[in-house]
Amino acid sequence: MKRATKLLATAAAVALGTISAANAQTLDKVKKQGVLSCGVNVGLAGFSAPDDKGNWTGLDVDYCRAIAAAVLGDATKVRFVPTTAKERFTALQSGEIDVLNRNTTWTMGRDTSLGLSFAGTNYYDGQGLMVKKSLGVKSATELSGATVCVQTGTTTELNLADYFRQNKLEYKPVVFEKADETITAYQAGRCDAYTTDASGLYAQRLQMQQPDEHIVLPEIISKEPLGPSVRQGDSQWFTIVRWVHFALLNAEEAGITKANVDQMANSTNPDIRRILGKEGEFGKAIGLGNDWAYQIVKQVGNYGEIFDKNVGAGSRINIARGQNNLWSKGGLQYAPPIR
């Protein structure tokens, strides 16, 4: 009977194999397969969206590339897995993706009960509301009685309820599964307001039929620190993803850019030398090559470059650096030193 139990248990374990496999060493798996599976948004301009040639672009997408550059030495070795708000955590839990970079808010609930860990904040965001100009509304506090379109499976849905209750405002939510349908319904006049992360509002407004007819209200009703997350229980992989993020920030702070990285490699500045692997064994310490950060900056750029290109001044969305500036320039982005 003992043996039979074992047999059956193994059979069942095989049936649910993906779940157990999820605990395996992610780094080894990625190296062996030679490609990083990265969960991204199905389409949110600036963060992750295929361009007209079918190439993925965006801030989150570049984070995937940076991890691939650090781990595999090649930023193009990424398999992008588009996920909806609803599917994303399951995709990570089941092992389908190695890391989730999908404008996902770091909350305590998600960090503790979903079996995943957030490795950092690559974009400090907050939830905003958008209305049609013609409605004549200037502030969210005037929205009592409004109907609001919102996407399911997001923190957005909960913040909305909290905000309206706190401010004693009545409202009706209309909940859709996909961003496209949510926005279509809002534009068709089904809702008075559309709400999501402010970055999303700006990005999606560009794609509306008449962008100028919509305004984003001044209130930011929540904190939305967006960042990459990995499965719990693989501390090596977690550390890698976290330090890729810090490397991007440290590179910007040290003034290392995609263009000057080769020159910088000959610098005498010890900070720069450590980042670029000319001094110390920091890459080895996290199971990577010593040139891990060099590859990131060489192939993808530093944080500031990625930001500008995708969502900042160099993009159509044109969002100010604001809170996402380096700490030394009045923002919140702060990385522990590489030493």
Next chain:
Amino acid sequence: MTATTNRQAPGPLVTPPAKPNLLYRPEFRQAVYQVLLVVCLIFAFWTIANNVADNLARQNIASGFGFWNRTSGFDISQSLIEYSNQSTYGRAFWAGLLNTLLVAALGIVFATIIGFLVGIGRLSTNWLISRICGAYVEILRNLPLLLQLFFWYFAVLKNLPGPRQSISLPGGLSLNVRGLYLPAPIAGPGFDYVLAALGLGIVLSIAVAIWARARQRATGERFPVLWTTLALVLLLPGAVYIALGQPLSFQYPVLRGFNFQGGVAVQPELIALVVGLSTYTASFIAEIVRAGIAGVPRGQREAANALGLSSGLTMRLVILPQALRIIIPPLTSQYLNLTKNSSLAVAIGYPDFVSVFTGTVLNQTGQAVEVILLTMLVFLTISLITSAFMNWFNKHIALVER
């Protein structure tokens, strides 16, 4: 399987052994195999459940049903029971489930009506009618349902005016992109009597129908049941209503702020979903009805004609009752399909069970295994109840006919 192969082949011996050993008796063996199978199944499920729980715990994913009584923190746009963001996840479960049942019930009623009309229409001798019905079936049956739902929802939404430019319909109804607004009836003192009169009217008309049926059986004389029923059900309460000084007032929806307030609001999501589901399912039902009618032997119709029954009566009294026996089983599976298809609701923003529970609740709690398990249970239960009812109905009809 094994049980049958173990059965002794008929040998040349004519006299069987007087009392075979219990172990060699096929009935006994069969029973043992069945019990063993059940034990194995239970054991397998138990192991899988344990394994899942283990895996979840090892991965630090919350498990168990503790979330049921926690505050949900989200709102639902339409609920048949009291629900707010201060309610529990458990209540959200029921709110979603009732919304699904509402859509399923409305969809089934409309799909049946449209399906029967179109199915009968397709057999009509009128060329135009039969062609129109044929086109209806071919078009709706062959387009993906999701596409049709999008069509109804977005095509309709985009063409309706905003709340401030609502279309006023007769009877205090207003139609705009936020939905159809109806005046809400408010019962005044004495309205209970009107309801009592209505109840009395219904009881009386059932009694009349039974009496008329018995009389027709006995004497062959027909009685105008329809007219009596109408009079009893409409005129009787109507008379009481007027006699009591019309104790019913209406609260009319009025535009206040962004939206109409007061009255009863029917969401465009609900309308689009019911219209989409029922017109789509009706195209299948129409085919089933046509096949059912075509399955009744010609002689039946000819015999009815020979007896001098009008074509309407022939259909109602001779053809349909026989066709129903062919129609009911596949009709049941259409009802089940409709109910299951209602889960496409989330695409057009209707808060059905799948959207509320398997969507929002799953995401806010992150407990996929538990939520999916409950979802499967719910759909299984709905399906089993529906087919149990339809089986009962089928038997009922079959008995009457034999």
